[in-house]
Amino acid sequence: MKEILNLKNVAVEYDRHGRKVRAVAGVDLTLNSGEILGLVGESGCGKSTLGKAIVGILSPITGEIVFDGQKVKKLTRGKRPDHFRNLQMVFQDPYGSLNPRRKIGMQIADGLIVAGMSKKLALVKAADLLEKVGLPRNAVDRFAHQFSGGQRQRISIARALAAAPTAIIADEPISALDTSSQAQVANLLVNLVDEFDMGMVFISHDLSIVRRISDRVAVMYLGKIVEVGTVDQIWNNPSHPYTRALISAIPHADGTSFMPKDLPGDVPNPMSPPSGCRFHPRCPLAKPECSGNEPELRRLADGRDVSCVLQTAGSQPVTLTLN
Amino acid sequence: MSTILKKLKRSKNANSIWRQPLAVVGISIIAIWTFLAIFAPWIAPYNPNAQDADKFLTPSAAHWMGTDELGRDIWSRIIHGARISLPYSLLLVVLSAAIGSIIGAISGYAGGKIDSFIMRVTDVFFAFPGIVLAMAVAAALGPQIRNAVIAVTIVAWPVYARLVRGLILNAKQNDYVTASALLGSSALRTMVVDLRPNLSGPVFVLASLEVGNALLLLSGLSFLGLGAQPPAAEWGSMVSMGAVNFDRWWVGLFPGLAILTAVLAFNFIGDSLRDALDPRTAKALRD
Amino acid sequence: MNLLTVENLTVTLATGSGEAQAVRNLSFNVGRGEILGVAGESGSGKTMTALSMLGLLPYKGKASGSIMFDGREILTSTKREYRDIRGKEIAMIFQDPMTSLHPMLTVEVQLTEHLRHHRKVSKAAARNSALELLATVKIPEPAAALSAHPSQFSGGMRQRIAIAMALACEPKLLIADEPTTALDVTVQAGILKLLHQLRTDRNLSVMVITHDLGVLSSLTDRIMIMYAGSEVESGATSDLLKNPRHPYTKGLIAALPGNSEVNSKNLLSIDGMPPELGNFPTGCAFHTRCKFAKASCKETLPEVLNLTSNHRIFCPVNPFSELSNSGSN
Numbered sequence: 001m002k003e004i005l006n007l008k009n010v011a012v013e014y015d016r017h018g019r020k021v022r023a024v025a026g027v028d029l030t031l032n033s034g035e036i037l038g039l040v041g042e043s044g045c046g047k048s049t050l051g052k053a054i055v056g057i058l059s060p061i062t063g064e065i066v067f068d069g070q071k072v073k074k075l076t077r078g079k080r081p082d083h084f085r086n087l088q089m090v091f092q093d094p095y096g097s098l099n100p101r102r103k104i105g106m107q108i109a110d111g112l113i114v115a116g117m118s119k120k121l122a123l124v125k126a127a128d129l130l131e132k133v134g135l136p137r138n139a140v141d142r143f144a145h146q147f148s149g150g151q152r153q154r155i156s157i158a159r160a161l162a163a164a165p166t167a168i169i170a171d172e173p174i175s176a177l178d179t180s181s182q183a184q185v186a187n188l189l190v191n192l193v194d195e196f197d198m199g200m201v202f203i204s205h206d207l208s209i210v211r212r213i214s215d216r217v218a219v220m221y222l223g224k225i226v227e228v229g230t231v232d233q234i235w236n237n238p239s240h241p242y243t244r245a246l247i248s249a250i251p252h253a254d255g256t257s258f259m260p261k262d263l264p265g266d267v268p269n270p271m272s273p274p275s276g277c278r279f280h281p282r283c284p285l286a287k288p289e290c291s292g293n294e295p296e297l298r299r300l301a302d303g304r305d306v307s308c309v310l311q312t313a314g315s316q317p318v319t320l321t322l323n
Numbered sequence: 324m325s326t327i328l329k330k331l332k333r334s335k336n337a338n339s340i341w342r343q344p345l346a347v348v349g350i351s352i353i354a355i356w357t358f359l360a361i362f363a364p365w366i367a368p369y370n371p372n373a374q375d376a377d378k379f380l381t382p383s384a385a386h387w388m389g390t391d392e393l394g395r396d397i398w399s400r401i402i403h404g405a406r407i408s409l410p411y412s413l414l415l416v417v418l419s420a421a422i423g424s425i426i427g428a429i430s431g432y433a434g435g436k437i438d439s440f441i442m443r444v445t446d447v448f449f450a451f452p453g454i455v456l457a458m459a460v461a462a463a464l465g466p467q468i469r470n471a472v473i474a475v476t477i478v479a480w481p482v483y484a485r486l487v488r489g490l491i492l493n494a495k496q497n498d499y500v501t502a503s504a505l506l507g508s509s510a511l512r513t514m515v516v517d518l519r520p521n522l523s524g525p526v527f528v529l530a531s532l533e534v535g536n537a538l539l540l541l542s543g544l545s546f547l548g549l550g551a552q553p554p555a556a557e558w559g560s561m562v563s564m565g566a567v568n569f570d571r572w573w574v575g576l577f578p579g580l581a582i583l584t585a586v587l588a589f590n591f592i593g594d595s596l597r598d599a600l601d602p603r604t605a606k607a608l609r610d
Numbered sequence: 611m612n613l614l615t616v617e618n619l620t621v622t623l624a625t626g627s628g629e630a631q632a633v634r635n636l637s638f639n640v641g642r643g644e645i646l647g648v649a650g651e652s653g654s655g656k657t658m659t660a661l662s663m664l665g666l667l668p669y670k671g672k673a674s675g676s677i678m679f680d681g682r683e684i685l686t687s688t689k690r691e692y693r694d695i696r697g698k699e700i701a702m703i704f705q706d707p708m709t710s711l712h713p714m715l716t717v718e719v720q721l722t723e724h725l726r727h728h729r730k731v732s733k734a735a736a737r738n739s740a741l742e743l744l745a746t747v748k749i750p751e752p753a754a755a756l757s758a759h760p761s762q763f764s765g766g767m768r769q770r771i772a773i774a775m776a777l778a779c780e781p782k783l784l785i786a787d788e789p790t791t792a793l794d795v796t797v798q799a800g801i802l803k804l805l806h807q808l809r810t811d812r813n814l815s816v817m818v819i820t821h822d823l824g825v826l827s828s829l830t831d832r833i834m835i836m837y838a839g840s841e842v843e844s845g846a847t848s849d850l851l852k853n854p855r856h857p858y859t860k861g862l863i864a865a866l867p868g869n870s871e872v873n874s875k876n877l878l879s880i881d882g883m884p885p886e887l888g889n890f891p892t893g894c895a896f897h898t899r900c901k902f903a904k905a906s907c908k909e910t911l912p913e914v915l916n917l918t919s920n921h922r923i924f925c926p927v928n929p930f931s932e933l934s935n936s937g938s939n
Contacts (some may be wrong), residue, residue: 035787042795056505080458082507087505091501093498100521110506111507113505163506179865180876191876208867246796251825253824253851254852256827261799263800
């Protein structure tokens, strides 16, 4: 297992109606090859913005993103440096991610042609990649509108594979698909990560799927990471009050009378976040000091990171009890 | 382009271009003019420059449209005039579409300051009435048909630039453009390979609507003496002579009708193409 | 007596290639104060079922059969009669509160508009009702909220406002079409809690349409599973989810991410895709994807099989007839 991505203190801003919104406010994160890191959080937490910054679509205003030993630079009008072509992205919208007027085969072959391969050979390889994602070889001559949403996502994955990626950022890749397609595309991603020993950041709001396919999970709230741990750690013993609230809100489809717990209040406006710990106004376990200094991410004895005063660095996680 | 032809061949629904009578009329008229233009030397009854007959003869069996101020057969001159007006208008449209599209594409893809600058420039061009600007350029370059074409091209390119810029701005937001960049495609390559196929349809439709305009401007310049020079049989300059000799109604009427039919025909075709191909194109053109 | 009794409901729609049945011979009922869940994938006909209650079928859509609401037949209502039913007796909320609330009108106008239409009340009285409604759905600072516009609220808040609007004239039945699908999970929990509360406080009947079995498990008393316009299974929520008996229901439950094999990352799913409108397979529409299908399954429409007084399936094969421990296949 080698560390393929390293983020330190990354902050990302974007312009909204002339005002700057800090969607990501200082994030530390690592990704290893061969692992799937689930990145979860609710609307407005900044996970998609973070995903875009990792590949270079957006540029961080502070901090640095290191991919395979080199600092990621923003996409320019020139050709993306070869080194970074191994860092690819799969997008959410199956309809906007393929060019409606070009043949599928050519779109997949692009990644190879740009690297110097001949068009003829590239098209053959494109057919190989289509097979790998479970589509027929003759799809190379067809157009996007002839395929369903799930199939289009698989084509997008094949296109990303053409660049022989070592890391893939998947930004809500299955959210726009129907249930059967979701399972198929998720399985495909899992198998590819395994086969090619890639690292994958799986950004999603669907906690159940994240739980099944991820190795580690990072939870975001209002632009900050609140907790990072293995899937079991996060689900069985969440050590941050927000993580706990999130897990408790997931319905169980088991026919018991389990009622998911709601979290009162609304996500604050990212343009004016609360002082100190960003979650403290909604936190049932908040202490007076929580509105003072923003707690840093601390490493617990079981290897996870959490940013909450209730947890002490180096110790075992304290089990949170909420009323 | 091939997709357009394919669509034309296959469309069977009510929007099909063949179902629209105006389109059929337009295509027929242009087909007739093209035929006349190609076979002019064999069809025209007289040499267009031969000053054999008497001046200002009224239309008769010998001279269907009468003769002009130098005794030349007007009908023959009109047929030969098609050889100037049609090809030059088409050339003009191709040139202005090409130049305008490239400028618009650069503006749309580059964004930022380059985009703002180019848009200000096009605003300046739009501020002038086309004929006035064309006159100025043609006069500056010297009265010649070639300079008239240059002048009208300069007037005509901004509308393509604006269209293409809009299309590119729209297309740029799609994830497939980002994906291309992530795979290592440079901006130029993305433009040519990814975006161009999305442009050809709307640009072609706009061009077909603009041919009529081009013809009018070109004829207008010749009318004013800034385009085709005598003895060239160009419709615009023929109308000009007709304006001076208003009582000899046939001198100006027939070249005028020639211009009218050709421009109308192109407009019919352009309208029908636009409606038949993509209802959203019509919206993009109006904006 | 049940509040809503639907019998042999068939909804026919006009598609590009002729007529197609979106709902086929559907029968179900909703009791007073009961929450019924209607589950199914896209194309199952669940939304059309709801729309036919309110006379909101798309252009050229036709419904036949019987819909008895509060003791009277409403399927044959005229447009005017439907207008009186909508909002006052049966109300509906939709998936996307962004598009179901008018972006240009204030919350006050939207809340009081049909209140004043259905009951001739004064503006002041309507305003008071609106304030009460906002308090009922737990909108903070109701007075300020009245003069705000929907765009100033979050998705969850907008859905609460939509519920307030739906409740304005005190309907007996609330139809909720994917009410929480577009919301974050913590926000969803709040809406589910609210719907529970409303049922308890007002004896409100609710028909919840969703594909999310987790939502149904938390919220509903009974569930009806639909496939290709027909019912395949229905029963009490706990019974159906713990002991599913139709192969499709079993497949749906097995496909839940939490239920796949413990050591594998792979998600299970039912092979194939749900059929499209107008292209339903013959006989039992599920036979093309069913592991237990027999030759007769593609010939005859399945008849109802009552397993208990409150659990029935439409499957002549009934492959899970031995009472097995839940979870094993």
